[in-house]
Amino acid sequence: MELTENHERIKQLMSQQNSITSILELKDVQITHIESLNQENYIHIEIPKKLHHCPNCKHLTDTIHDYRIQIILDVPLYSKKTYLIYRKRRYRCPGCGKRFFEKNKFLPRYAHTTNRLYLRLFQELHSVSSQKTIAQHYFTSTMRVRRVLDAIKPPLPQLPEVLGMDEFKGNSNKTKYHCILTDLSKHKPIDILANRTEATLINHFKKYQYTDQLKNVKVIVIDMWRSYYCVLRKIFPNAVILIDRFHMVRQVMWSLENVRKRVQKEMPKSLRIYFKHSRKVLLKHASKLIVNDHINEYLIRDRLLRYLPDLKTAYLLKEELLDLVHATHTFDSAHSCLNDWIQKAKASEIPEFHSCIRAYQNWKGPILNSFTSSYSNGFTEGCNNKIKVIKRNAFGFRNFDRFRTRILINFV
Numbered sequence: 001m002e003l004t005e006n007h008e009r010i011k012q013l014m015s016q017q018n019s020i021t022s023i024l025e026l027k028d029v030q031i032t033h034i035e036s037l038n039q040e041n042y043i044h045i046e047i048p049k050k051l052h053h054c055p056n057c058k059h060l061t062d063t064i065h066d067y068r069i070q071i072i073l074d075v076p077l078y079s080k081k082t083y084l085i086y087r088k089r090r091y092r093c094p095g096c097g098k099r100f101f102e103k104n105k106f107l108p109r110y111a112h113t114t115n116r117l118y119l120r121l122f123q124e125l126h127s128v129s130s131q132k133t134i135a136q137h138y139f140t141s142t143m144r145v146r147r148v149l150d151a152i153k154p155p156l157p158q159l160p161e162v163l164g165m166d167e168f169k170g171n172s173n174k175t176k177y178h179c180i181l182t183d184l185s186k187h188k189p190i191d192i193l194a195n196r197t198e199a200t201l202i203n204h205f206k207k208y209q210y211t212d213q214l215k216n217v218k219v220i221v222i223d224m225w226r227s228y229y230c231v232l233r234k235i236f237p238n239a240v241i242l243i244d245r246f247h248m249v250r251q252v253m254w255s256l257e258n259v260r261k262r263v264q265k266e267m268p269k270s271l272r273i274y275f276k277h278s279r280k281v282l283l284k285h286a287s288k289l290i291v292n293d294h295i296n297e298y299l300i301r302d303r304l305l306r307y308l309p310d311l312k313t314a315y316l317l318k319e320e321l322l323d324l325v326h327a328t329h330t331f332d333s334a335h336s337c338l339n340d341w342i343q344k345a346k347a348s349e350i351p352e353f354h355s356c357i358r359a360y361q362n363w364k365g366p367i368l369n370s371f372t373s374s375y376s377n378g379f380t381e382g383c384n385n386k387i388k389v390i391k392r393n394a395f396g397f398r399n400f401d402r403f404r405t406r407i408l409i410n411f412v
Contacts, residue, residue: 026116031044040083043084052091063094067087070107072114074114082139121145125406127410131146152409159208159217161217178196182377192404221376243369253283259350342360386410387407
């Protein structure tokens with residue numbers, strides 16, 4: 001019954017005007033008949049007879065020597081695997097006797113897959129679907145999808161005025177972290193590097209040494225990875241380097257969390273569980289605490305801080321830094337406020353803040369630049385989230401070049 005219904009649907013389409021375009025979207029192709037068997041479609045086709053130039057002597061001929069049958073995989077039709085059974089002519093040149101096949105526009109030379117199936121596979125690779133999922137959807141092999149992916153060669157991109165750099169966890173080529181470069185003004189990734197070492201960064205930017213593009217970069221946003229700063233300071237001496245505010249604030253959040261964990265260990269088990277479940281209240285800015293019929297986060301916060309002076313001091317330092325980050329500053333005012341905060345953190349004598357203070361002192365210049373700029377690596381972090389989806393769907397990538405290509409074409 002199902003076979004009959006599908007056959008009738010195809011016949012109805014064929015009877016309509018422009019039926020070939022409706023079914024196959026192939027020009028100058030004639031459908032002779034259609035078979036639908038065992039969840040597979042077999043569409044028998046040929047192209048009209050016409051004059052051809054002999055590839056040897058350029059003589060015009062329409063003399064047919066014989067026919068050859070070629071089975072070609074096409075895009076699925078009605079969710080079924082579809083083959084084109086192509087009755088291909090071989091012409092014979094009366095001038096030199098050369099035998100040659102007729103020309104067509106839908107099939108690459110020596111291929112057994114239509115051009116449009118390759119195009120569909122190429123388009124699907126722009127999604128986050130895995131190669132295996134794409135292959136199953138189009139009833140083809142994973143190797144064929146992989147060949148399409150390998151044929152894509154992203155060009156060397158233009159360097160932007162505002163460059164973002166960050167790392168993300170990868171597993172290709174036995175590398176723990178890969179590096180992503182983004183254009184923060186146009187919101188698009190521009191390249192993926194195999195790792196974040198100084199040698200890799202230098203070798204990448206050396207590709208631009210004979211161009212004027214290195215001078216185009218005006219602002220660079222990074223995290224507190226020393227290799228980034230050392231390399232970028234040498235290659236882009238005139239660019240303004242700033243620390244992403246998220247990474248700056250994270251230092252304080254880590255310190256606050258470590259204080260909570262320390263004081264929590266001295267409590268009874270019931271209180272430890274309560275503190276652990278309520279930890280997000282301490283990490284929120286006071287202006288974002290929730291009060292409704294079900295919860296009062298101000299009350300929870302006060303209860304957590306009431307009898308723990310170190311935790312209260314750490315919380316107030318965190319609040320003061322968040323206020324500092326969200327306020328509008330000139331470079332001088334930001335410098336003064338940050339110095340005041342560092343002195344307060346030192347005066348607190350809380351050991352968990354030592355690493356935070358040291359980081360702020362070591363990175364003071366780039367941190368102050370972030371107070372006077374509106375740029376951040378928020379878009380770059382968003383790219384990292386999408387990259388995680390691509391990697392998870394594929395159960396990881398062993399080949400870095402394929403991983404890089406999948407990432408770059410997903411943002412085109």
